[in-house]
Amino acid sequence: MTPAAGPADELLARVFLTRVVEPGDEAGGRWVRQRGAQEAVRLLRGGAPRPPGVSERRWTGLLARAERAEPQRDLEVARESGVRFVCPGDPEWPRQLEDLGDARPLGLWVRGRPSLRMWALRSVAVVGARACTAYGAHMAATLSAGLAERGWVVVSGGAYGVDGAAHRGALGAGGATVAVLACGVDRPYPRGHTELLTRIAGQGLVVGELPPGEHPTPSRFVLRNRVIAALTRGTVVVEAAHRSGSLVTARAAQRLGRHTMGVPGPVTSGLSAGVHELLRGDAVLVTDAAEVVELVGDMGELAPDRRGPVLPRDLLDAAARRVLAALPGSRGATADEIARGAQTTRDDAVARLYELRSLGYVERHGDGWKLTRQAMISVRGDRSRC
Structure with a gap:
């Protein structure tokens, strides 16, 4: 038997x-x-x-x-490098990978101490161009640091450019990050990121589908992106040209029903053209970590309202603002003229004018009223924003 x-x-x-x-x-x-x-x-x-x-x-x-x-040998080599193998059915297996259907990984090689399943439950992918601009690197690092400070795990591909900036931003904030590689996790790639990937393995996780010693190929990079999309609650693309591999990650996220977000850039930049294409579709425009968390987080995790500076004029009630707006900018005016412009009575206009005088907005000249110098600057500024 x-x-x-x-x-x-x-x-x-x-x-x-x-x-x-x-x-x-x-x-x-x-x-x-x-x-x-x-x-x-x-x-x-x-x-x-x-x-x-x-x-x-x-x-x-x-x-x-x-x-x-030689599977036994692969496991021995992995253990010597501090790598474990996680497969479906294991308590550490992230169940959201099942959304990939028959394209799901057969298993994942994991380097690092934390639980991949637990980290993936509250994670966001931050991806973008390898040859990114200084703006792209800054936005990736700042956004990732903000996510890390809010308790989110930043997932990326360990590559040069936006990926590296995203990992460094999360690490610099003392947060969590995961690098998903297109090669064996015991083989740092790119070589220039050996120190970074070692740091990620010490503070976070390095993950891959390929066994020890396997090298990356163009097709493996593309297929790796589906894992990044499936692991996370949403994908943010910081900079991407029209044929960028990070768009593959974003489109995989869309197919899987994950949130897809883009950070806008200059319309004249080819490195933002792919992001803008996404934003013309179903992707959501985001500018900082708070806006990302509002989309992928739990109910009540809202981004703050975005407002310009509060000006003294904004504190006036509506009737006083109408009287102030009725004063000519370059000359004085009578109370009757101001009342007609504000569409109110003469008595109400006079009462409002005395109120405005006490606040330093107007001054009386004989039978007329005129804006003060400071009020003229304020009114011109308001009109220039219209």
Whole structure:
């Protein structure tokens, strides 16, 4: 009698498959869902006949990869690097990844101490251009620091530009951040971010679908973005040209029903053209962390009202403002003329004029009334904003 397979067998099977099946392979994911991970491994190791719907060329490639797969060794190498493997069914597995269907990861390699599942529950993706401007780097860092200060986890891709600025902003605020890589998490990429990724692993989490030692490819970068979108409650794009990979993350977020946000830039900047395209669609314009949290957070987490400075004139009641507005700017006027301009009675206009004189807005000249110098500056400023 064959002993029943346990969690350890399932984990080994999925580790094996991460070495054989490429990230985001929906055909492979469907096969695992229908047959189970352990049965899939048995078929690959036993050189089973090609399944329906799989080309001869692809099946041959999968069998060749399966011959070289050593899941036990991958786990040993991972442990030596302080890396663990998390798969569906594990308490640490983020259940929102199930929204990816057959394209969900077979498992995730995780470097760092915190619980990935708990951190992902309150997380926001901040992504954007690699070759970002100083404005883009500033906005990414400031926005991420603000999110971290509000207790949110900042998720990004560990790349140069906006990604790096987002991670540094969260770390600088003493907050939490997660880097999702398109390679083995024991292999820092890009090399120039080795120190940053080491710091993230010490203070946060470094996550990836690929087993130890695997290198990134263009297709792996694109497919990595679906994980960033699925892990988080929403995605903020800071700067992105029309063909930026960060737009892939934003569109994946939209397909998954997540919030999609964009930080506007100059209309003359090609690096903001992709963001502006998103904003013309279903994405929401945001300018700071408070506005992001208002969208992705719980009920009551509202951004403050945005208002200009309160001017002394704003404190006047409506009737007094009408009388003040009726005074000519360059000459004096009689009470009758002012009353007609304010659409009120002469007695009411006179009462308001004495009130305005006590506040320093008008002064009396014989039978007429005239704006003071300070009031003229105030009124001109108000009119210039109209």
